[in-house]
Amino acid sequence: xxxxxxxxxxxxxxxxxxxxxxxxxxxxxxxxxxxxxxxxxxxxxxxxxxxxxxxxxxxxxxxxxxxxxxxxxxxxxxxxxxxxxxxxxxxxxxxxxxxxxxxxxxxxxxxxxxxxxxxxxxxxxxxxxxxxxxxxxxxxxxxxxxxxxxxxxxxxxxxxxxxxxxxxxxxxxxxxxxxxxxxxxxxxxxxxxxxxxxxxxxxxxxxxxxxxxxxxxxxxxxxxxxxxxxxxxxxxxxxxxxxxxxxxxxxxxxxxxxxxxxxxxxxxxxxxxxxxxxxxxxxxxxxxxxxxxxxxxxxxxxxxxxxxxxxxxxxxxxxxxxxxxxxxxxxxxxxx
Numbered sequence: 446x447x448x449x450x451x452x453x454x455x456x457x458x459x460x461x462x463x464x465x466x467x468x469x470x471x472x473x474x475x476x477x478x479x480x481x482x483x484x485x486x487x488x489x490x491x492x493x494x495x496x497x498x499x500x501x502x503x504x505x506x507x508x509x510x511x512x513x514x515x516x517x518x519x520x521x522x523x524x525x526x527x528x529x530x531x532x533x534x535x536x537x538x539x540x541x542x543x544x545x546x547x548x549x550x551x552x553x554x555x556x557x558x559x560x561x562x563x564x565x566x567x568x569x570x571x572x573x574x575x576x577x578x579x580x581x582x583x584x585x586x587x588x589x590x591x592x593x594x595x596x597x598x599x600x601x602x603x604x605x606x607x608x609x610x611x612x613x614x615x616x617x618x619x620x621x622x623x624x625x626x627x628x629x630x631x632x633x634x635x636x637x638x639x640x641x642x643x644x645x646x647x648x649x650x651x652x653x654x655x656x657x658x659x660x661x662x663x664x665x666x667x668x669x670x671x672x673x674x675x676x677x678x679x680x681x682x683x684x685x686x687x688x689x690x691x692x693x694x695x696x697x698x699x700x701x702x703x704x705x706x707x708x709x710x711x712x713x714x715x716x717x718x719x720x721x722x723x724x725x726x727x728x729x730x731x732x733x734x735x736x737x738x739x740x741x742x743x744x745x746x747x748x749x750x751x752x753x754x755x756x757x758x759x760x761x762x763x764x765x766x767x768x769x770x771x772x773x774x775x776x777x778x779x780x781x
Contacts, residue, residue: 446478447773450503450517452494454524456485460639460664461608462692463524467509468667469581473766504777507769518776520769521548522576523558525612525688525711532565545569549776552576552769554689557710576768578690579760580699588672594660596633601739603705604635604677606670606693607684609661610642614683614707615649619656621732626658629739634681637673639664671700678745679703679738683731687711695760698722698752703745705734721752 453467467483474481482501484494498506498517507520521544531537545551545566552574553559563570596602603622607613615636626632636659640646653659665673674680680697684707694715697704704722706712716722723738725731738745 446480447770447777448480448502448504449474449482449773450498450501450506451481451483452486452498452506452508453483454486454509456483456488458666459487460667461641462688463509465667465692466578468583469579469762470765470769472581473579473762474769477766477770479770505773507773518549518778519547520550520552520772520776521545522552523554523562523688525686532562542566548572550574550772552772554578555711555714557714558689561710574768574772576765576772577760578692578695579762579765580692580696580756581762582671582696583668585671586666586668588665588669590673590676593662594635597631599631600633601629601631601678602633602635602676603679603681603735604637604674605681605683606637606674606697607682608638608641609636609646609649611645612685613638614685615645616652617683617728618681618731618735619652619659621728622659622735623656624732625735625739628736630658632658632735632739634659635677636661637663637665637670670696674700674702677702678742679705679735682706682712684709684711690714694722695756698749699756699760701749701753703738703748704752705731705738715755717755720748721755722748 451467451471453463455461455464457464457468471481471483484497503517505518505520509522532541546569550572551569554577556575559573559575563573609615622634649661653661674697680702682691682694686709689711691711694704694706694712698715698721704716706716706722706724708724708726716724718724723734725734
């Protein structure tokens with residue numbers, strides 16, 4: 446089995462998407478017998494990471510964020526920030542291109558991201574491999590929502606799990622929900638996730654202060670998310686872009702929750718409209734979909750059941766780990 450050095454932009458106990466993705470993949474690799482060491486780029490300086498990796502002598506480096514290449518085969522997994530923003534940003538694009546062009550393999554969570562990057566960097570296209578994500582939770586922790594936010598018995602609860610930052614567009618649903626709540630007073634909107642951008646967090650807090658039907662709980666542990674989402678009627682995603690597929694959407698589907706999400710490539714990878722969830726483009730479409738879901742429990746149940754079945758069929762954890770092990774084996778030099 447390979448000896449893998451994993452570089453992640455954020456590690457546990459962070460509940461950011463990259464930390465959750467990295468932890469899931471590392472756990473799966475270790476279960477298969479791989480030796481894995483993890484370096485958290487948010488906690489350790491890059492020169493110290495480079496020295497530590499060289500001392501550990503891995504067979505391969507797997508970076509879940511762009512990293513300086515050492516004299517070891519490098520696998521880079523594209524994130525939403527890399528593929529949707531930094532690759533097209535004048536300040537960061539040269540570094541992004543340099544790393545991707547130097548990587549042995551570049552993996553993406555969905556073909557839409559591979560096509561986007563391959564269209565900009567044709568020389569990288571032949572080294573792009575799609576490895577879809579999976580849904581997996583650590584041992585479950587209880588979560589008592591009522592002690593944090595008492596809710597009426599007949600409430601219809603929409604949950605938006607995301608770090609509070611501009612790309613997640615957390616304020617977008619508020620005005621459409623204003624009209625929804627006037628028509629359906631039972632509707633509630635709950636935000637769950639850390640504030641990752643201070644200005645966005647302050648703006649959201651100000652907007653929520655005049656809306657008693659909406660609340661931001663802050664961050665909770667990933668292990669407590671199943672208990673919280675069990676109380677949700679609908680999981681909401683308002684992202685401007687995603688890195689191929691959002692953990693929050695994939696996990697909501699795996700848990701049998703109805704999903705309402707923006708009509709962007711990353712969400713279309715998981716949400717088949719009318720089958721595993723609903724998609725929206727305009728605020729009017731968002732409002733109409735919220736009202737439809739709030740008033741139709743049978744639709745919520747049907748979408749949730751189909752989403753759970755779809756994830757079990759197409760995105761099992763074993764398939765994700767098989768994909769990465771296949772990439773590693775292809776790139777690790779054969780030992781004499």
